[in-house]
Amino acid sequence: MTGKEYRTITDVKGPLVFLNKTEPVAFGEIVTLRLSNGTIKNGQVLDTSDDLVIVQVFEGTSKIDREAGVTFMGDVFKLPVSTDLVGRILDGAGRPRDGGPEIVAEQKEDIIGAAINPYSRQSPNDFIQTGVSAIDLCTSLVRGQKLPIFSASGLPHNDIALQIARQAKLKDSDEEFVVVFCAMGITAEEYNFFRSDLERTGALENAVLFVNLADDPAVERIITPRLALTAAEYLAFEKDYHVLVIYTDMTNYCDALRQIGAAREEVPGRRGYPGYMYTDLAMLYERAGLVKGKKGSITQFPILTMPGDDITHPIPDLSGYITEGQIVISRELHQQGIYPPINVLPSLSRLMGSCIGEKTTREDHKSVSDQMYAAYAQGRELRGLVAIVGEDALNERDKQLLDFSGVFEDKFLRQTRDEDRSIEETLDLCWTLMSSIDTKYLVRLDQKWIDKYHPDNKA
């Protein structure tokens, strides 16, 4: 398995090591470096030619000198996979972190992963009930979807992600998800929060954790999500599990990508991020989905913090172009003390249309969702007007809508961290709240649903 050890390092720059004159080395090959003090580091070939090989070192290049021995392992990066992964905690490079034994490989999988043939995909259409009203009603999650949380620093995105991981299930089914949790550059404190919550609820037994913390090497972050997704693909498409992948925080991942790009002196794109960031992110996000002939599925829940709350920043922007919608967390709502502070207006689920309705959720779901959204949007707009002209200048309809926007936030959005509302409860709640508006203003509701569900008609 191992070849010759080379001592031909010429340059070391950032996370990169440059070597002269080797035997032919494969692109993407795994490399070990033995330092003069005995430390072993790992890396991967980024560029190879007859004269020069460039190696990206995962653990950082600290203490590497020109005397370090470099061995090429003859193969690309592979993750040993087996069902024993479930319940384990691994570090960002796939080594046990929980003090347990090495993973006994059932097989080894290339972590880059191959693209799913678009012809072989199966359309996702199983509604996942998260128990969070704002998500279930307005941005319904579908099994096989990739739906990121666009958040910002200081907001409770981790609580929301955990609540979803705890509560997510198919309607009328006890089938549970295996959670693959991938931490990239988060603090030890955040990690402990995740771990203790998963332990507390017993979810840890049904989870695989890949953990790269803030003080772990940044370069390692490039492979952490690939390890997580390789494990997820194995569990979903070989072992028929339904897998929910949570990554946090994609912003740290993208910053690591930028760091390597800069070290390689690549031409930067917007805000210094590499020009290939779209493709790179797609290689991760597109590993969600369902394929024909396989029982399992991969649903992705990436969390990213928008630098400066800016949704046009390259990280949320490129993510939004790849993912199937987004859930946007609002600082304004958070400051009003509302949990979960989800701003439904810019939030979107592109696959929602295929998973709601009579057969999956309830016949009035679409109609109610449109009406709740429209009424809230109008109410929010009126707040701006009221600030100028005062509330007295509003007509009766506008007054009702303005009041409704407050009720929407206070009664509909707000729920506790362990409140698990079924979709029926959510829809019934909507009808109760909407009854504060005159029916004649509820133009987006079908008359037949008003007859059937409106509290005035129900009694």
Add this chain to the structure above:
Amino acid sequence: MSNEGVIYRISGPVVTATGMSAAMYDVVRVGHEGLMGEVIELHGEKAVIQVYEDTSGIRPGEPVLNTQETLSVSLGPGLLTQIYDGIQRPLPTLEKEMGVFITRGVDADAFDLEKIWTFEPQVAVGDEVVGGQVIGHVQETETIIHKIMVPPTANGTVKSIESGDFNVTQTICVLEDGTEMQMMQKWPVRTPRPFQQKYAPDTPLITGMRILDFLFPLAKGGAAGIPGPFGSGKTVTQQSLAKYSDAQLVVYIGCGERGNEMTEVLDEFPHLIDPNTGKPLMERTVMIANTSNMPVAAREASVYTGITIAEYFRDMGYDVALMADSTSRWAEAMREISSRLEEMPGEEGYPAYLSSRIAEFYERAGRVETLSGDDGSVTVIGAVSPPGGDISEPVSQGTLRIVKVFWGLDAGLARQRHFPAINWLNSYSLYPQSLDQWFRDNISQDFPEVRTQISGLLQIESELQEIVQLVGSDALPTDQQLTLEVARMIREFFLQQNGFHDVDAYCDIHLQYKMAKAILSFQDAAKSAMASGAQLNDVVNVPSRSDLMRGRFEKGYVDAIESMVDTMTAEIAATVEDN
């Protein structure tokens, strides 16, 4: 120098080979697995190759074989209903060969070479034929006759011609000079197929979307750009165009986009019926799907593969529409490859030749006189995904400089759930002058005037809205309040269209005209009633008006609308007497 060299260097999708004679854009086979690549740069002895598949695990020293051919597509019966990756490998075949994940090193024929087609000749022995001339045809699908043409570079006297059942590789015609012709031919993707001359477009591409056909029409043979931020409905718009536009053939390129979206198209299209022919849509469609996680070099090639197929059908005399979703991903593929080549970057890291590549691509659109003297067209509709929705970026700007139609998608409208979210204030079409005659002749003599009135009302509304923001609408005089009401009717009744509704998704152009007239009738009736003392509130709230507006979701609306308008005008007139 021979055809075979060895790999010197590998850096992602870019591989350098030495010891091989090569010309620009030669197709090569790289490594032991024979990965497909294309020569994109020559440095002395070294040839720089972009590889269309993942290069992990390939080593320097492995062989490189030059095929001496340029990147070409196979053209012939069997193209229709296919779904290809960026380099014309059929995805169903790839699934058969390598399972649900796309691995590498698999070569696949573009279509079934063994399938037997019934060839009917149209020329006889002794006839003089020239390049591009039709020598016979095959009924490829129920709706499309596939014409077999002399390759553009050949001409001469027919020595023999066959008739009957053949596969695409059997010789069906021989010329005196010994040239043998088969039903399949090849054409290099980066070279536009020749034609006699380009005409000015004079026929609209009818899409069934009111805002497009009525306000911002696109000509057959024209080019349009659809820029918009994520979530504004680019893909839904493109898919609607692929479904309902009255082109005879559609080439749909999913370039660097989501896998699940392509799946949706693949699931949906076989069940959809073409409103123009009543036959399954798939029968007139060729699809190319190179999703965002498939190799970038193949993504770069995908738009050329698509447009060459479109030109081939144009040469048969068909009107072809090509949708590219999204050209920004194509530009990004260029940027990625350019940066691997360490080229000097232009704006935002894009290569300096970005705008000329975009221009060359859109220039392949057009209405032409084909080599055989027919009239054919390729209409190109390219989606653009500007970062942050800001169209001052290079891809949007490069596109806007060349296209004549701009359908600007607007995130604000999308958030208000106004779909299609095309902004009527900043979108434009430069075709109306050349198309107006067609609209006068085929729809109504006053069609252009009606359009001017409608767009004028929308313009006035936007000015009035600025005042309303400050003082509220009650402060406006009643005639201006009426204008606002009419404009709201245009927006909600006419411009909004439900792309997922059975009836509303496609609106016949005659019906579009009638709906526009209905709005103007409402305005006229309301004005005269109010002049005679009627109240704005009464006029606006006549029940027949909401019947009229809701009617568009019902079948048979086109026949009912005129009597509904009559009822409405009568009711509005009656509001005068109530007072």
